[in-house]
Amino acid sequence: MRLSRILAGGAGLSIALTGRDGRYLKTFSEDLIGLDFSWDRKRLTEDFLLIEPENGNIGIEKVREIEAHFLHRPPAGRRKFILITECERMTLESANALLKILEEPPDFGRIILNTTSWNSLLATIRSRAIPISIEVPDTLMEEMKRKYRDKIVDIYAGSLEDYSILSYFMDLDTEALTVDALALPEGEDGVEYLEDVQNEDPIFKIKRRKFYMNLIKRFITESDFFALAGKIAPWFGGAGSFEKCRLLVFYSRGLLRDLLVVSKTSLWSRVVNIDLLEWLMEYREGPNTLEDFLWCDRFLRRRTASLNPTLVFFRAMYSVRRNFNRDSAGGKMNA
Known part of the structure; x- marks a missing residue:
């Protein structure tokens, strides 16, 4: 070598x-x-x-x-x-x-x-x-898609973003992966998946990712942004606040990237959140999508944890909120 x-x-x-x-x-x-x-x-x-x-x-x-x-x-x-x-x-x-x-x-x-x-x-x-x-070989993801077929939808994005998840599922017997294994509790009982930022179990990380994405989608679809923000923002304080904010920004960046792909191209095979593809296609980018994507990118390169988690939370959620506009068939989102 x-x-x-x-x-x-x-x-x-x-x-x-x-x-x-x-x-x-x-x-x-x-x-x-x-x-x-x-x-x-x-x-x-x-x-x-x-x-x-x-x-x-x-x-x-x-x-x-x-x-x-x-x-x-x-x-x-x-x-x-x-x-x-x-x-x-x-x-x-x-x-x-x-x-x-x-x-x-x-x-x-x-x-x-x-x-x-x-x-x-x-x-x-x-x-x-x-x-x-050094990049993760594309052949590994292709092999994983062949291995899991229809089941790949729930684990694709996490595996693409995190090699430890990809490696785990490559070794796992396909029959061991069930829908129930990846299901989240109803309502807000899944807050534990936000709180435990140190858990490295691959199944837990897939569920944690799903919880974050559901949370981000709520900020896009619910009408009263500030009422929801006032309720959710305290979840991002306390122990592990910096890592929780990093994950929130990381997943927000990925969703903004997918929005740009869906809005500007027909290359839907490049969408990371394939489990959300049908939902994503209902939206079009806003005038600030690229700017907000780049803000997320810069934040993820920050060297310091001495940040106000509440301000980071509001900035991240405002970024996704203002950039997801309903297409012509569905009308416009309220700002």
Whole structure:
């Protein structure tokens, strides 16, 4: 494998794996490290360091861990590895501190950056890491569609957005996936799916996604926007507020993207939310759809969690609300 040869050669080295799916980048990176014949998995805790965001950021204390990791040579293997996921979420302070390490990594050091937003990194960091584009192979989604056939509707979008979900369903027996397994409780009893932002169970994540999408659709279809917003906004405060808002903006961006696809093209095969395709076709984009899509995109690249969740919530829901207009057959939505 060409990448493994790059990592094996030369002195200290930094590469940046870029792509649309952060979870796939992480899995790919870990597999890549495992291919190094000189690396001893028995020394996982000593020779490998994983750096991930905490509370929305990668702060300066994480860079201090990197410095400590590289203080000593590996006693057995020839290399030490550091994997930094979602590195676009480094604070400015931590990014500048990392820059010093990237300039002069130890000869045994290998740093792998993962990012879904390469251009948002500091130019000085981009100039010191070799960028390599890594995407989830299209063949995996095609194989999954063949495997699940009619059942694919409920799991397609989540699998396309999150490699851990795709991987789970690729391994699952198709008979184990039932409609009941993915059903949400009636009414607002599904708020638990909003509250638990740390749950990594694939079935739970599919249900959580469905809950968010149902919530977003309510803001598009119900007549009294502000009454609904006043009732729902408190759900996005408290513990995990930043991650809840990120998910809300993430799903809003996807829905706005699908609206642009349906409004401007006939390429409906590119719609992500295929379970909502029939519903989407009742609407046409508004004058601010692209602007609001780009706002969502910028928000998802934010490096800080010090945001007002109520303001983020209102901005996200107003974005989808004002952009979904009924087509000529259905009349106009009220603003």
